[in-house]
Amino acid sequence: MAPAKNTLRARLRRSWRSRKALKGVTQWVIDWGVPLAAGAIAVYIYAARTTSPSHVYRAFTLIDAPDRFALWLPSIVGWLLVPAIIGGVAGHIIAQRISSVKAISTEKLFRQRTWGQRLKPPGLIPDLRTYFHGSYAQQNFVDAWVRIAHRNDWHRAQDHWEVFIRDMASTQQYAHLDRHECLRQARDTAHLTLVITAQTGMCIVCERRR
Incomplete structure (x- = not known):
């Protein structure tokens, strides 16, 4: 039951699914903000080919009226x-700040986040290959999840493991947690839930996808 080879595609997929541990605004920026910004830049470059960049900028910011089709x-x-994006994001942030003034979560009681914790990069969904030579609990989980529940199919086991944690991190009960605590609790919940069902030969994700 040797671990499967970790490919670049698998690492990128794991990174993409791990974004669900981020806050809503950050997820929106990754899912929609970056593509929209790329589209706006492409439009700007296309228009700049027919006229000067300053004319495109003035048309883009509504300083001047467009005098040709490319503008x-x-x-x-x-x-x-x-304006819609800036107004929507700003409105959401302000509303979240206002609502959180008198709505502190019990998970945040008496805690203090240092700047090191705030600036720490987001974590990733664990790679099951690291569990193969890990602690006894990790080896027991891999044995049940990969060997019993997925018949030694490492690729499918890793895929369903990531899907379970991704969807757990997207639920409302984890919405108030920071990105590191969200991922940690979703991972711990996955361990406790999946190891029990896996020992009986059942995968929750497989059952839901039938």
Whole structure:
């Protein structure tokens, strides 16, 4: 029951699924903000090929009216998309701050986050290969989850392990946690839940996907 080879595709998939431990605004920036920004940059570059970048900027920021077809698209993007995104994100952040003034979670009682904790990069969903030579509990989990529940199919076991933690981290009960605590609690919950069902030869993800 040797571990499967860790490929670049598997690492990228694990990183992408681990984003669910982030806060809602951060997830939105990754899921939608980055693609929208890339699209706006592409529109800007396309329009800049027909005129000067300063003209595109002035049309994009609605300083000047578009005087040619190539400037209409950045002008429309600047008129509709940018204010809506900025206003929506700012409104969400302000609303979250206001609602959290008198709604502190019990998980945050008496705790103090240092700057080191705030600046620490987000964690990743654990790679099951590291459990193969880990503690007794980790080896027992891998044996049940990979060998019994998934018939030694490492790829499917890792995939379903990531899916379970990803979806657990997306539930409301973890919404108030920071990115590290969210991932840790989702991982611990996955251990406790999956090892019991795996020992009987059942995978919850497999059952739900039938």
